[in-house]
Each structure stands twice: as C-alpha cells, then as structure tokens.
Amino acid sequence: MGGPEIERLIALMARLPGLGPRSARRATLKMLQDPAARMLPLATALREAAAAVRPCRLCGNLDSHDPCTICNDPSRDRHLVCVVEGVGDLWAVERAGAHHGLYHVLGGTLSALSGIGPEDLNLRPLLARVEAGEVTEVILALGATVDGAATAHWLTERLEPTGVMVSRVAQGVPMGGALDVLDDGTLTAALRARRPVG
Ligand SMILES: [Zn+2]
Secondary structure: OOOHHHHHHHHHHHOOOOOOHHHHHHHHHHHHHOHHHHHHHHHHHHHHHHHHOEEOOOOOOEEOOOOOOOOOOOOOEEEEEEEEOOHHHHHHHHHHOOOOEEEEEOOOOOEOOOOEOHHHOOOHHHHHHHHOOOOOEEEEOOOOOHHHHHHHHHHHHHHHHHOOEEEEOOOOOOOOOOHHHOOHHHHHHHHHOOEEOO
16 A cells, blocks of 8 residues: 555554554554654654553552552542552543542453453552551442452452451442443442442
8 A cells, every 4th residue: 555664554553442444544644644743742652651651569550650640649548449450440430530549450350261360460469558457448449240240259358357348339330331431420429339348
C-alpha cells in the first residue's frame, strides 16, 4: 500500500484494544498526514512513558513514581484499601471519585479454568500491608463474574484471621459485568452500598 513502514505501523496499531485493522488504518493515516503535530509528540510520549512507568511496589498501580502518587498522597485514608483486578478498574474508581483510601491491584483474578492460582496474582504486598496492622477495612471491588466471586471468597478466607473488616461492592455491579465499564454513578453507588462479607 505505501511501503513497509506504513504496514508495520498499521499492524502495531491494530494490536491495541479497541482498534481493529480498519480504525488502525484511519488513525495511522491521520498521523501520517501531519507528522509534526500528531506523530512525533506521540512517539516522544510513548518512549517517555515506556521508560518511566512501572508497577507500584506497594499497590501494583502504574505510575512514574514508586511508591505511586496515590500511595504517597498524605490526604488518602490509609485505613481503607480497595482491591481491584486491574489498573483500568483503579482508574474507573478514581474517576468516580468515590474512594479516598488506598488501592491494591491484583493483576487478574483466580481462575480454575485458565489455571490462574494465588501465586500468579499480586497478593503478597496486600497481605503484608494488612498484617502490618494499619488497614482496618479491605473493600473488594471485583467484577461480578465467577472468577471475581471466587477471588473475593479466597481473599476473604485469607484475610479473616488478620481481623480486618472485609467488604464487597454491592448493588450496581451487573452479573457477569466488568468494573471498568460501569458509569461513575453506578460505581459510586456500588462502593457506598458495600457490605461486610460473611
Ligand atoms: Zn501504589
């Protein structure tokens, strides 16, 4: 179509979530038509983000600071930890503005079907934080899927002996629903209506 550079760019763009081959071609063309304004700033931003952004060693959030900006924020309620599956879920809860505590990103959910066990998830820093005693409530904000429920159950059992209160986001999370597709109002309602587990 226009040389290997363009083909490669389209192929890479098409791998991004939400961009199929058709929208990858459109986005690529748009960039190529104004490289100075659209392409070079993007290239610089990609390079800088790739070099600077790392998972936070405390909570698993992605940030150019480690510990991350949220973990370092003195105005955050350090007694409350909201457990989410992925960074996209953390962003969704932050956007909703309904949680003023800290987070923990699991990096997935337990899944018997996909062979994902506790050792595959980012659990150790969470357990260490809870066992250190500063956390009084762990809010499980996991999707209402079979795997989300299994993960919540496992975590509840594992956290119970520490004496921490474990709650789960309640109404508003649709069955089979992922957290990061909820609108802010629904997510806020789900967080407010959390209830103790067990
Ligand atoms: Zn953090």
